[in-house]
Amino acid sequence: EVQLVESGGGLVQPGGSLRLSCAASGFTFSDLYIDWVRQAPGKGLEWVGRTRNKGNNYDTTYAASVKGRFTISRDDSKNTVYLQMNSLKTEDTAVYYCVRALNFAFDYWGQGTLVTVSS
């Protein structure tokens, strides 16, 4: 069974940093791309970024709204993806989902972890 489990969410002050983790199981992690998608309270979905696989040099891509502040990395030995978030803004407050990417779609989602940026 495919599972994605996020952790690391919480309350952080504006300008602060937070690192989210996503532990994956049930599939060959190293073969696939993993993305992050977020959803602000009561709002729609927003794509955050992607880490590609080893075959694609672990290349990353980001949404314009987080580029330069967020960094996605992965550890294939631990089947884990990380989202390092720096210079956080109040508008980054959201539930962050880790998602498996396949066929240019997001076929499995984690349960999400809430990040609240507030003073």
Place this chain on the structure above:
Amino acid sequence: QSALTQPASVSGSPGQSITISCTGTSSDVGIFDLVSWYQQYPGKAPRLMIYEVNKRPSGVSNRFSGSKSANTASLTISGLQAEDEADYYCNSYTPSNTYVFGTGTDVTVL
């Protein structure tokens, strides 16, 4: 990259068919056949319903179908059921290797 445009709400009676539109531009929806659709219940993670415009993942009812014409994609739910009441989001891949979601549609079963 601006969000794709969806109607805020769509409603229908049980057994009817409804269609949700997703309008983008020639730089996203119109350029690739890489539109996907997601269903989301309140407080839950989204679920993939359609990928590559009109393909259904295993386990998704054949009451759900997708199509695309020019810069607008559509999701049709036929034989509407109470369990279809949820939020629906479209998504498109873009030439800059990013993705853009739609604004979301609240489906109500009357």
